[in-house]
Amino acid sequence: MRLTVSMAATCAAWALAASGAAAGTLDVLVLDRDGKPTPDAVVIVTPSGKGQPKTPLLNSAVVNQEKQQFVPTVTVVAVGARVRFINSDPWNHHVRVGAAGAAVGASDGQSAVLEGKQDGKPASAAVFTMDKPGAMGAALLGCFIHSRMGGAIYVAESPWTVKTNAEGVAVLEDVPEGAASIKVWHAAQLVEKTPLQVNVLAAPAKATFQLDVAPRRRS
Structure with a gap:
């Protein structure tokens, strides 16, 4: 039996649909x-x-504190991902990972002070685990030392x-x-x-x- 091009394409489409692919x-x-x-x-x-x-979601990510900014501004990761924050500026930074809408200084977030990078020495860093998915678990990034700094981590559901x-x-x-x-x-x-x-x-x-x-x- 000879299939025309259109019939072959239709059969291929049926096969894909049947396989869920x-x-x-x-x-x-x-x-x-x-x-x-x-x-x-x-x-x-x-x-x-x-x-x-x-392409799967990221299980790990790096966020830089550079020129008084979080780089990248927004990071999307999988549930349970470990996010490493690095201070690449020569002055101290604070990093706070808190739930969206939480008051500044709320105790349920993760936070750390990262010393400024010194010449010839590794940049200081902190690693946080992101385990709450979705909009309720979306984390806003801030720095108590430099209030203009902001960013976000979204844990994908x-x-x-x-x-x-x-x-x-x-x-x-x-x-x-x-x-x-x-x-x-x-x-x-x-x-x-x-x-x-x-x-x-x-x-x-x-x-x-x-x-x-x-x-x-x-x-």
Whole structure:
């Protein structure tokens, strides 16, 4: 029996669907209240189908304190990941990892003082374990010594969790075909918005999510 190209493609699609391997790519554009692209927003996609992305979430990460900034500003990790904070500045820094919305100085966060880096010596560092997933476990980063410093660690509850790039776009690959919900987390968005419902297909798809806030741009 000879199959035409279209019949062969259809059979291949049926085989992928039967094996549960059918997946697509989803590009999510996050806009702020004013319609401008929002970098460093965390996009969380929860598909109805089963699967795993080829690129797993980070089980470890490094955040630098450099030029009185946390670099990167936002880090996405897996549950139980160990995050190493390094002070690359010549002056002392404090690092506090606390739950979003917690009062400054709350006792339930992790904190450490990191001495300034001296020439010829290793930079001081501290390692914290991130074990609370999702928006409730999202950690805000701060420094008691330099109040302008800020950042965030997001512990993903879905393996399809990616932060947006400088153009406000998050690219999520290997998302199982079918219904899926999209949530977006940003430290400035205090009230969680209703998830966006989409249908993922084999062909690349795009979606847009708009926040209710206009986050301050990092200088």
